Amino acid sequence: MPTMTRAYIKASILYLILGAVLGALLLINGWLPLGSAVYYVKPAHVQFLIVGWLTQLILGVAWWLFPPMAFRLRGQDYPHGQAQRGSEPLFWVTFALLNAGVLLRALGEPLHARTGSGFFGGLIALSSLCLLAAAITLVVNMWARVRELGRGKT
Amino acid sequence: MPPLVRLYVRTAFVYFVAGFLLLALMALDGWLEFSRWLGAAYLSQLHLLVVGWITQLSIGVAYWMFPRFLKEDNPRPRGSDTLAWVVYICLNAGLVLRLAAEPFYRMTGHSWLAALVALSGVLQAVAAVGFGLLIWARIRPLE
Secondary structure, eight states, X not given: OOHHHHHHHHXXXXXXXXXXXXXXXXXXXXXSOOOGGGGGGHHHHHHIIIIXXXXXXXXXXXXXXXXXXXXXXXXXXXXXXXXXXXXXXXXXXXXXHHHHHHXXXXXXXXXXXXXXXXXXXXHHHHHHHHHHHHHHHHHHHHGGGSSOSSTTOO | OOHHHHHHHHHHHHHHHHHHHHXXXXXXXXXXXXXXXXXXXXXXXXXXXXXXXXIHHHHHHHHHHSOOOOTTTOSSTTSOHHHHHHHHHHHHHHHHHHHHHHHHHHHHOOHHHHHHHHHHHHHHHHHHHHXXXXXXXXXXXXX
């Protein structure tokens, strides 16, 4: 399992635990009121589970298991190691953008709902841009690996 | 595919069908209005798909496919069977309890139903923590 995959999967498991604990707090709050602040964690619960857990787990496993690049067709030597998987720095950028997007949104949504401040509205917009950029960098990096297995095939 | 993995995946399939069956019934209910219960089951139906289907399938496949322990490190190649069962039972007990209690809680507001819904959340959180403990050491380079 490559280093990048381990980083993605470990982060995704942390989000699963955080998301499930926040979900439990939301449900407990319906029985024993824990305070009005609990209502504001709902966006973080959703973001952590859908993007932080499921999406990030899928990306990490895809990086690990998708077919390697087909370099021979471009007249290049077949690379070894991580280079077969595409650009590792770009995949780190995707990781940073995805997690920045999730965390900014989890922080920005409740603060914006509570204060109405334009600054926190800006944070939410920034988080969306981070997630969009993460999606674009991922697709650019992985597109060529969606192919038939075999070194000479496309 | 080990027996417990088959159980995870087949249970996930059942939730997949059940989730879309409920969705279809809810759509019919929006038109024919034959059940108050269906109108109150929206959140539970969503969790059947996100937790029961996608999350459970991911957990089952990860337990199956992630790098196994070396025999000298751990006699159980996939880690503790007991913990894997605890995760399975807590996840599914939590989901079923939520589906059974939440719509009636939304319809009646009874406190004891709220307690059951809260318990369902705790069970699912325990399952998440258990899965983290079960799989963390297997997120490692292949030997």
